[in-house]
Amino acid sequence: MAYEDMKTLGKSVGLEIKDRNEMNLFLKYQHDIGNLIYFEDIPDLVILQPQWLVDVLKCLVSARKFQIRRNIVYNSDWKGLETTGRLTEDLITQAFTGEGDGTDFVKYRRHILQIMQKFDIIVKPDIAEEESVSSLDENGEIDKSKMPTVHYYVPCLIKSKAISNIVDSFKVDGKDFNRTSWMCMHFDFLPPAFFNHVLVNYIRRYQISREPSKHGSKLALYRGMGVFNLDSSGRTKLAVCVSKHVILFQIWKWCKHSQVFFKDIWEHAEASITGIKGRYKMNVSYTVKMKCCNGSYDNPDGMVEMTKLESEEEYFCDEHAELHKSKDLLNSWFREELNAEMLNYVRLAKTVTDLMPEVMGEQLKSDGFEITANTSMTFRSLFTSFQLQNKHKPTNGKWASPMCPKEDTEIGVGDDVKRWRFVLNELKNHSKISDESIVGLEKVLANVFIRSEKLFESCSFVSKYQKIMTDMFEANDYDVYLQKVKHEIIPDTFEVNIRRHFQMIMQEISVGKILDQMMTHCMLSIEDRRHIEQHVKQTEQNQALLDIIINRNRSTFNVFIDALRESGYDDIVELLSCDLEDITVETRTTEMEGLSAWTVPLHKVRLQKNYVDIISNIKHEAVVDHLISCQLLTIDDQQIIEACAAQTEKNRKLMDRLLHCGEKCFMEFLNALRSDDIYADLANQIGQTVVTSIDIATLQSCYAKM
Ligand SMILES: [Zn+2]
Numbered sequence: 001m002a003y004e005d006m007k008t009l010g011k012s013v014g015l016e017i018k019d020r021n022e023m024n025l026f027l028k029y030q031h032d033i034g035n036l037i038y039f040e041d042i043p044d045l046v047i048l049q050p051q052w053l054v055d056v057l058k059c060l061v062s063a064r065k066f067q068i069r070r071n072i073v074y075n076s077d078w079k080g081l082e083t084t085g086r087l088t089e090d091l092i093t094q095a096f097t098g099e100g101d102g103t104d105f106v107k108y109r110r111h112i113l114q115i116m117q118k119f120d121i122i123v124k125p126d127i128a129e130e131e132s133v134s135s136l137d138e139n140g141e142i143d144k145s146k147m148p149t150v151h152y153y154v155p156c157l158i159k160s161k162a163i164s165n166i167v168d169s170f171k172v173d174g175k176d177f178n179r180t181s182w183m184c185m186h187f188d189f190l191p192p193a194f195f196n197h198v199l200v201n202y203i204r205r206y207q208i209s210r211e212p213s214k215h216g217s218k219l220a221l222y223r224g225m226g227v228f229n230l231d232s233s234g235r236t237k238l239a240v241c242v243s244k245h246v247i248l249f250q251i252w253k254w255c256k257h258s259q260v261f262f263k264d265i266w267e268h269a270e271a272s273i274t275g276i277k278g279r280y281k282m283n284v285s286y287t288v289k290m291k292c293c294n295g296s297y298d299n300p301d302g303m304v305e306m307t308k309l310e311s312e313e314e315y316f317c318d319e320h321a322e323l324h325k326s327k328d329l330l331n332s333w334f335r336e337e338l339n340a341e342m343l344n345y346v347r348l349a350k351t352v353t354d355l356m357p358e359v360m361g362e363q364l365k366s367d368g369f370e371i372t373a374n375t376s377m378t379f380r381s382l383f384t385s386f387q388l389q390n391k392h393k394p395t396n397g398k399w400a401s402p403m404c405p406k407e408d409t410e411i412g413v414g415d416d417v418k419r420w421r422f423v424l425n426e427l428k429n430h431s432k433i434s435d436e437s438i439v440g441l442e443k444v445l446a447n448v449f450i451r452s453e454k455l456f457e458s459c460s461f462v463s464k465y466q467k468i469m470t471d472m473f474e475a476n477d478y479d480v481y482l483q484k485v486k487h488e489i490i491p492d493t494f495e496v497n498i499r500r501h502f503q504m505i506m507q508e509i510s511v512g513k514i515l516d517q518m519m520t521h522c523m524l525s526i527e528d529r530r531h532i533e534q535h536v537k538q539t540e541q542n543q544a545l546l547d548i549i550i551n552r553n554r555s556t557f558n559v560f561i562d563a564l565r566e567s568g569y570d571d572i573v574e575l576l577s578c579d580l581e582d583i584t585v586e587t588r589t590t591e592m593e594g595l596s597a598w599t600v601p602l603h604k605v606r607l608q609k610n611y612v613d614i615i616s617n618i619k620h621e622a623v624v625d626h627l628i629s630c631q632l633l634t635i636d637d638q639q640i641i642e643a644c645a646a647q648t649e650k651n652r653k654l655m656d657r658l659l660h661c662g663e664k665c666f667m668e669f670l671n672a673l674r675s676d677d678i679y680a681d682l683a684n685q686i687g688q689t690v691v692t693s694i695d696i697a698t699l700q701s702c703y704a705k706m
């Protein structure tokens with residue numbers, strides 16, 4: 001009965017229905033208690049007798065014997081329905097009108113079809129475009145007249161077909177073809193109708209693929225299986241099938257890099273199962289398993305739980321009787337694909353860390369610059385070599401400016417070295433490179449390689465570069481190149497100045513007082529001092545200090561310069577400060593990883609900040625005696641201290657002990673000083689020394705590995 005009929009009926013018995021909402025509520029209530037059938041979203045049909053609906057459905061879907069009686073089984077559309085599940089509009093009309101006994105089926109045709117769709121009994125598919133299958137069709141011809149106008153499908157009437165045949169017609173074992181492993185939902189109990197709901201869900205969401213055939217392609221929809229196009233080109237397809245109580249998914253692709261994220265497909269599959277469970281109030285649960293890609297979907301052997309694959313490297317496949325790598329199964333669905341920005345990063349990083357060193361090494365070799373065993377092919381070493389060689393000065397005379405050289409005028413070898421520095425610095429500051437910013441950088445690099453290839457014709461730098469910029473990479477490569485860039489060091493110009501005069505400085509200076517100064521500024525740790533002083537010869541100690549400074553930053557270098565000046569090495573200061581370029585950005589960042597949990601204790605910073613004052617003023621005897629009496633120092637310590645000749649030397653040894661002791665020792669040290677009036681002021685000065693976070697960070701960075 002239609003809504004309008006009901007209104008008329010109401011009127012005839014003196015019941016005026018005015019409020020449609022009220023009517024809706026009433027009908028919903030009646031539906032819930034089972035008096036009639038009514039759906040809010042199909043309000044124009046109110047079914048008073050459930051048997052009426054059963055009769056309608058019987059006309060179309062139910063057993064053949066009812067149909068034989070009604071003489072329509074010999075119709076070709078009916079045969080289509082029986083074999084492919086295809087329900088034509090003609091057939092619907094015939095079935096509804098065939099019944100002469102005043103059922104009004106035809107009148108309610110639209111509503112009946114709506115109800116049947118609501119229950120997934122019939123579904124109107126999104127038919128694959130013929131273009132998308134033409135690539136699969138050997139003859140390249142599809143008869144247009146055979147392209148059906150969109151018909152309904154009745155999933156439960158679709159005939160089954162052996163999967164091997166289906167797979168054969170799709171030629172899924174051919175060249176350029178890839179299939180993922182099987183994702184399996186292993187249900188404890190799977191109601192027979194459940195899979196039809198799953199299939200209908202996919203029919204609504206994706207185009208059904210067409211099964212290629214010489215005799216005209218057919219929709220790839222079978223009993224217990226469907227194949228769907230995941231992209232508009234049809235190069236990526238999803239096979240969904242059921243076998244006993246397992247629902248299986250496999251993706252077939254005819255291209256190397258699909259635009260489809262397989263992980264999303266799986267997530268959607270799980271979400272749709274949850275949806276179906278909720279909608280039809282079916283309380284079923286499943287375990288997620290996987291099966292190797294060549295495994296047959298209807299063979300329950302060789303299915304492994306996904307949790308097992310995640311925890312174990314290999315497993316024994318019961319279908320193939322061989323070991324499979326868990327990673328292979330998992331990766332085919334869940335390997336992270338690089339997005340465009342990450343891909344841009346990898347390409348640039350590979351160019352800068354692999355190809356550029358090749359170009360620059362070639363340049364240095366042709367200049368006759370001696371590339372020794374110590375000259376590694378890192379940016380740091382090659383960049384410093386160019387500066388030391390000083391043959392190819394950048395056009396503006398500076399090596400360290402933060403700007404990229406001008407494309408039209410600054411085109412010397414030195415400028416290209418600077419471009420290398422520039423791009424590397426960009427990669428250090430950005431972990432992703434947008435499509436907009438890669439355009440500029442790509443051009444800058446391309447020109448560098450074109451210029452280099454003019455100088456070295458035999459080295460095909462340009463084509464190597466083009467290959468990198470078009471190569472595809474994986475998530476793993478991204479991590480590798482991120483680390484590679486991080487470990488490349490962009491040296492400050494003071495490094496070149498030290499290297500230029502390294503031998504001379506090594507011979508000239510004496511480090512003792514310089515170390516005192518640097519420790520007072522927290523630029524060296526007591527461990528650094530021990531490391532330097534373990535060497536016997538003065539030149540070796542000097543070399544050890546220079547090596548440490550080269551690996552630290554500009555502030556360390558500045559304190560070193562001040563200490564040199566105070567020790568009277570003015571000419572060395574002059575040489576080291578010459579042509580020193582200002583740095584606008586600190587290019588050296590200290591690696592603090594693994595140290596974050598530990599901070600330098602405050603008393604150590606206080607001791608270091610008073611280092612020079614302590615060693616040049618105190619007399620150690622009383623202090624050492626007091627600390628021994630408190631059992632904080634030993635007789636051995638005392639002997640080591642006394643073994644030194646000069647007072648300052650003895651004091652330095654005492655400081656070495658103090659800097660290795662805890663806070664209690666520090667407090668007793670201050671108490672010992674206070675017991676002597678001469679040192680009371682010094683004791684207070686040490687105790688009240690202000691410690692800033694910069695002091696702590698500076699000292700802490702001495703402990704970080706470079
Ligand atoms: Zn296998």
Ligand SMILES: [Zn+2]
Nearest residue numbers: 425426429430
């Ligand atoms: Zn930038």
